[in-house]
Amino acid sequence: MDWQALDWQTRITVMFIACGAAIIGISIVHLRGLFKATPFIAERSQRYVVRFLKINRLLMFFFLVGYVVVAMSVLLGRTSLGMFSVSIIFLLGAVYVFLGSSLHARMISEIQQTIQGLLPICLECKRIRTTGGDSSDQTSWKEIESYISQRTDARFSHGICPQCLDKVRQRRK
Secondary structure (H helix, E strand, O other): OOHHHOOHHHHHHHHHHHHHHHHHHHHHHHHHHHHHHHHHOOHHHHHHHHHHHHHHHHHHHHHHHHHHHHHHHHHHOOHHHHHHHHHHHHHHHHHHHHHHHHHHHHHHHHHHHHHOOOOOEOOOOOOEEOOOOOOOOHHHEEOHHHHHHHHOOOOOOOOOOHHHHHHHHHHHO
C-alpha cells in the first residue's frame, strides 16, 4: 500500500487508530502494576479485583486486535469489515467501561470500610468498643489486634518500644 496515494482523511484516520493502539499497548503494560498491588487489597476482595483485572486485560487485547483490524480495513478499502469491527469495539468498550466503574466502586468501598469512622478506644487497656456496643458491657470491648484483623487483612507482629522496654527493665530491678 502506497502511503502517498492515500487521501488526507484516510491518513488521519489511520494515524488516530495507530495512536489508540499505542495507548492500549501502554495500558496493557501499566496493568501489570495493578496486578502487583493486589496483595495490598483486603483478602475478601482480592479474587474479585484480580478477576476484573484479568477481564480488563483480555478486553484490552481485543481492543488492540480490533484497532489493527480496523486500520487494515481502512487501508485496504474494506469498509464493511471496518464497520463491523468498529461496532464490536464499541460494544467491548461499553463492557470495559462498566467493568472499570465496578472495579473502582469496589475498591473505593474497601477503602471506606478500612479507614472510616472514629474508634472508641479504652484509655488504659487500648481495647476498642465495637460499633453499637454498650460501653458498660465487657463483651462490647475487643483487643485492638482482633478488631483490626476482623476488618482488614493486617497481620500483627509484636515487639516492644524503647520507652516500654525501659519500664519493663525498671520493674525487674
